[in-house]
Amino acid sequence: MKYTLSVLVENQPGVLSKVVSLFARRGYNIDSLAVGTTEDPTMSRMTIVGQGDDHILEQVEKQLNKVIPVIKVRSLGPEAVSGELLLVKVACEAQSLGRINEIAALMKAEVADVSKATVTLQYAGEHEKCEALLDLLRPLGIREIARTGVIALERG
Secondary structure, eight states, X not given: OEEEEEEEEEOOTTHHHHHHHHHHHTTXXXXXXXXXXXXXXXXXXXXXXXXXXXXXXXXXXXXXXXXXXXXXXXXXXXXXXXXXXXXXXEEOOTTTHHHHHHHHHHHTOEXXXXXXXXXXXXXXXXXXXXXXXXXXXXXXXXXXXXXXXXXXXXXO
16 A cells, blocks of 8 residues: 655754654665755655555554654645655657657646757656656656655645
């Protein structure tokens, strides 16, 4: 089972290291990790996506709550608003430029950069839609991918 945790922490050096080492010590993998400041500059929000059963999720939440700079841990369900930012550089030959533009228009991706040999697209959306865009572009030749990882907030 995939889980998403929203963790509010004090915005200070070393907090990310403490949280990541907690996962590493217990042998839990992190599928996605995104960190950024919140509306309050003294706090940061970590969005952590991982896999595990209910027992593992409960253990992770309990252990995170013991870390001193952690303010609040919240498990987000599938109804949460989530997304990620994707940059993808695609090989571009004269005959494939039209197809790249069609895919970009279909998926509502933006052209961020164009060179003689490549086109870089920027896309923000749900994780599954980022995957769909990549699936459409793979036959054209993906050169590079950069992703932010999932960010999420509860609805309402």
